[in-house]
Structures are given as C-alpha cells and as structure tokens.
Amino acid sequence: MEALKQRIIKDGIIKEGNVLKVDSFLNHQLDINLFEKMGEEFKKRFEGQEINKILTIEASGIAIACIVARHFNVPVVFAKKSKTKNIAGEVYTSKVESFTHGRVYDIIVSKDFLNPEDKVLIIDDFLANGQALIGLSNLVKDAGATLVGAGIAIEKGFQKGGDLLREQGVRVESLAIIDEMDVEKGIKFR
Numbered sequence: 001m002e003a004l005k006q007r008i009i010k011d012g013i014i015k016e017g018n019v020l021k022v023d024s025f026l027n028h029q030l031d032i033n034l035f036e037k038m039g040e041e042f043k044k045r046f047e048g049q050e051i052n053k054i055l056t057i058e059a060s061g062i063a064i065a066c067i068v069a070r071h072f073n074v075p076v077v078f079a080k081k082s083k084t085k086n087i088a089g090e091v092y093t094s095k096v097e098s099f100t101h102g103r104v105y106d107i108i109v110s111k112d113f114l115n116p117e118d119k120v121l122i123i124d125d126f127l128a129n130g131q132a133l134i135g136l137s138n139l140v141k142d143a144g145a146t147l148v149g150a151g152i153a154i155e156k157g158f159q160k161g162g163d164l165l166r167e168q169g170v171r172v173e174s175l176a177i178i179d180e181m182d183v184e185k186g187i188k189f190r
C-alpha cells in the first residue's frame with residue numbers, strides 16, 4: 001500500500017536491534033485517515049471471504065483493528081496480556097515471546113468471545129518473528145474457530161514470521177513488506 005510505504009519512509013525511525021519506530025502515526029500518535037485507508041485495503045484484499053470477527057492483541061493492534069472492523073462491520077476481540085495465574089477454564093490462553101521486550105507472557109481471550117462458529121481475521125501492527133501471530137492463531141484453534149487470514153500493517157520480511165506462517169498455510173496479507181532496513185542505507189520495500 002503506497003500511502004503506508006511513503007509514510008514509513010517519511011516518518012519511520014530505524015532503531016537498534018531491527019526495530020522500526022512508527023510512533024508518530026501508528027503506535028502512539030495515530031493517523032486515523034491512514035488507518036481508514038488501511039481498513040479499505042484489507043477489505044479489498046479479503047473481499048468475498050466470510051469474516052464475522054476481528055482478533056488482535058493489546059495494545060498497538062487495537063486501534064488498527066477497530067478501524068478495520070468498521071469496514072467489515074464486525075466486532076473486535078483483543079487478546080489481553082495476562083499476569084493472572086489460575087485462569088484456566090474460563091479463557092483460551094497461549095504463550096507469546098515478545099519481540100520488542102524479549103520476555104514471554106501469556107495472552108488470554110475469554111471463552112465467551114471466541115466460538116467454533118467464528119470466522120476470524122487477525123489484525124496486527126507488525127509481523128517480525130511471528131510469535132504474536134502464532135499465539136493468536138493458537139487461540140483461534142483452541143476455540144475451534146476458523147482462521148480466515150491475517151492482516152498486517154508492516155511486515156519485516158527479513159525476519160522469519162511471514163515465511164513461517166505462510167508455510168503453515170495461513171493467508172498473510174501485509175500492507176508494507178520491508179526487505180531491508182539499515183540506519184545508513186534506509187528502507188527497501190518488497
């Protein structure tokens with residue numbers, strides 16, 4: 001998606017450790033008009049697919065997911081990062097290793113909000129090593145729901161997540177795929 005790529009080039013900041021900061025439009029301050037265009041694009045890419053629920057993960061995924069969900073006219077469920085023990089029974093849970101924070105945490109979704117009848121589109125801001133996406137798809141699997149696909153704003157194509165998920169048969173649609181990212185040479189898109 002050209003508008004997103006241009007914005008990444010204009011305002012994205014490359015940090016140590018393969019991290020791209022997009023705080024001025026995607027992760028902290030939010031450019032709602034850009035989100036609107038992203039919603040339109042995901043709607044186009046998943047045209048004809050039956051989707052009745054959007055699933056994302058707190059915190060950065062929520063804002064994007066909400067605007068995307070307006071285009072599909074479906075509810076959003078977000079997985080919570082949980083510190084609570086002893087929650088088995090009422091929730092689906094999975095472990096995720098955080099790319100940006102380097103630690104493992106549990107993600108949970110109440111059993112009330114994911115059902116075997118659900119046709120789920122996962123939305124997230126970034127795809128790096130794929131841990132967040134794998135964790136979310138495990139929740140979908142545990143609920144007996146159907147995973148229609150995943151819509152990602154920015155995929156870092158030089159990390160393994162995209163290939164891993166696609167090899168597993170997940171339809172991953174990314175609006176901007178970065179193949180190279182270097183403080184001196186800048187950003188190269190696929």
Ligand code: 5GP
Binds near residue numbers: 020132
């Ligand atoms: P993964 O689980 O695919 O390794 O990483 C995805 C998650 O880590 C995303 O939900 C996102 O919050 C965070 N993340 C991964 N790479 C980046 C990055 O380069 N910049 C930012 N801002 N977040 C990232």
